[in-house]
Amino acid sequence: MTSTAAPSRAPDTLLVLLAVALVLAAIVPFVPAGLFAPGQPMSLASFQPGDSALGLRLFSSSAEHPGLLNLFFDGFTSGSRNGAAIGVIAFVLTVGGAFGLVQASGAIDNGLKRLVANFGHRPRLLLGVLFVAFSTGGAVFGMGEETIAFLALLLPLIRRLGYPPEVGVMVTYMASQIGFGTSWMNPFSVAIAQGIAGLPLLSGAPFRIVMWAAFTGVGLAFALRYATKHRRAADKDAVGASRVAVAGTTVSSPPNGGSPNALDVEASRLGWVDHAVLWATLATVAWIVWGVTVAGYYIAEIATQFFALGLFAGCCAVIGGRISANGAAQAFTDGVRGLVPVVLVIAVAKGMLGILGGSDPHAPSVLNTGLYAMGNAIAGTPELVAAWGMLAAQSAFNFFVSSGSAQATITMPMMAGLGELVGVSKQISVLCFQLGDGLTNLVMPTSAAMMGAIGVAGLGWVAWVRIIFRFMLLLMALSALTVAIAVGIGYV
Numbered sequence: 146m147t148s149t150a151a152p153s154r155a156p157d158t159l160l161v162l163l164a165v166a167l168v169l170a171a172i173v174p175f176v177p178a179g180l181f182a183p184g185q186p187m188s189l190a191s192f193q194p195g196d197s198a199l200g201l202r203l204f205s206s207s208a209e210h211p212g213l214l215n216l217f218f219d220g221f222t223s224g225s226r227n228g229a230a231i232g233v234i235a236f237v238l239t240v241g242g243a244f245g246l247v248q249a250s251g252a253i254d255n256g257l258k259r260l261v262a263n264f265g266h267r268p269r270l271l272l273g274v275l276f277v278a279f280s281t282g283g284a285v286f287g288m289g290e291e292t293i294a295f296l297a298l299l300l301p302l303i304r305r306l307g308y309p310p311e312v313g314v315m316v317t318y319m320a321s322q323i324g325f326g327t328s329w330m331n332p333f334s335v336a337i338a339q340g341i342a343g344l345p346l347l348s349g350a351p352f353r354i355v356m357w358a359a360f361t362g363v364g365l366a367f368a369l370r371y372a373t374k375h376r377r378a379a380d381k382d383a384v385g386a387s388r389v390a391v392a393g394t395t396v397s398s399p400p401n402g403g404s405p406n407a408l409d410v411e412a413s414r415l416g417w418v419d420h421a422v423l424w425a426t427l428a429t430v431a432w433i434v435w436g437v438t439v440a441g442y443y444i445a446e447i448a449t450q451f452f453a454l455g456l457f458a459g460c461c462a463v464i465g466g467r468i469s470a471n472g473a474a475q476a477f478t479d480g481v482r483g484l485v486p487v488v489l490v491i492a493v494a495k496g497m498l499g500i501l502g503g504s505d506p507h508a509p510s511v512l513n514t515g516l517y518a519m520g521n522a523i524a525g526t527p528e529l530v531a532a533w534g535m536l537a538a539q540s541a542f543n544f545f546v547s548s549g550s551a552q553a554t555i556t557m558p559m560m561a562g563l564g565e566l567v568g569v570s571k572q573i574s575v576l577c578f579q580l581g582d583g584l585t586n587l588v589m590p591t592s593a594a595m596m597g598a599i600g601v602a603g604l605g606w607v608a609w610v611r612i613i614f615r616f617m618l619l620l621m622a623l624s625a626l627t628v629a630i631a632v633g634i635g636y637v
């Protein structure tokens with residue numbers, strides 16, 4: 146889960162949130178803290194305006210009303226093992242470490258090389274297989290930054306086949322983000338958002354699976370059409386080097402004059418470690434589906450399932466001689482380290498909710514007052530209009546917070562509550578979040594992963610946006626249509 150993206154010139158998400166926290170701390174003393182009457186359904190009619198504001202605190206010994214300087218600590222320690230923030234933080238770090246071990250085993254890399262070796266002589270089929278594979282990775286594992294290394298590996302082959310470098314971005318990073326945004330089980334977005342909204346994990350999966358298949362099909366059609374239209378004679382000089390270095394990591398590329406499937410063909414022959422880890426990954430996905438739907442597993446159990454996968458992958462890699470025992474421990478640590486920035490943002494986000502008085506609808510909070518105000522503003526509008534507004538809000542918010550986990554932590558307490566006030570189901574609220582968050586990662590200049598991917602391909606942000614802005618408009622139109630269908634069928 147480590148990032149190889151180039152540093153962004155945009156303000157760091159953590160700095161943005163700290164600035165927002167300062168603004169909120171200045172506003173809170175002047176806004177009455179209201180609540181929704183206990184024992185009654187949450188509605189505009191049940192709102193009780195507060196008699197007084199919470200007041201400004203720089204420091205507080207009370208966990209219920211933390212001060213500004215308590216932001217980090219209380220943000221880290223709020224909640225329980227089954228909820229934000231401490232449960233979510235533990236979940237994110239555990240899954241990150243597990244994915245670090247899976248990647249260190251080399252099974253994912255070798256599996257992709259095998260795909261290239263098998264389908265490299267049929268370029269359109271190769272592009273299609275890669276697109277579906279990375280979309281699946283985004284849906285199941287939340288792939289994002291990881292695609293950059295794979296893009297570097299595949300880019301020389303893409304060029305040798307006569308395709309421009311942006312095609313490589315499309316079948317790796319773009320595909321992963323389409324999968325990320327339409328996932329039915331992404332542990333870093335859907336699972337966290339559903340947990341915060343109080344929904345059973347993986348609930349509503351059949352609708353989301355159909356959505357994922359439809360969006361993946363549309364994305365694949367666009368990528369293949371673009372690739373066919375812009376294919377040219379192979380430029381072997383452009384890929385003369387036999388190795389490509391990205392962010393300090395060296396990955397193999399085919400030697401000059403090699404066949405399309407010469408991309409490390411020897412390594413493409415899967416060993417027993419690769420077979421074991423890949424089959425274990427599929428078994429883990431099936432185990433998670435069974436656990437959530439049958440046994441009532443929640444984030445603590447899912448984190449343990451992923452940890453079991455990582456432990457198995459690490460043991461296989463050590464026994465197979467691919468890494469040492471110390472190397473396995475380091476891989477787990479690196480996987481955890483790669484998600485520390487996300488954890489910090491989650492902690493600050495929860496700390497901000499604490500400054501506002503918390504997210505309990507039945508306790509005095511500035512958040513409740515804000516929900517009541519927004520609910521009144523859109524009261525009387527059709528459910529579909531309200532849902533479209535929530536989709537637009539999530540899409541815009543992704544400019545400031547591009548992390549799915551962090552955005553879920555920040556926005557879902559408010560969006561789930563707002564949806565409840567105006568008649569939008571929590572499931573649709575989560576749907577608006579994941580579509581708004583995931584798909585806009587394709588164009589947001591504040592996304593380090595996106596900037597890193599197009600940087601590896603030698604593209605500037607403006608050039609990339611020119612290439613895909615019509616496709617982005619199509620994706621947003623499809624998102625609006627998907628939300629409309631969800632509202633029409635009463636998606637809950």
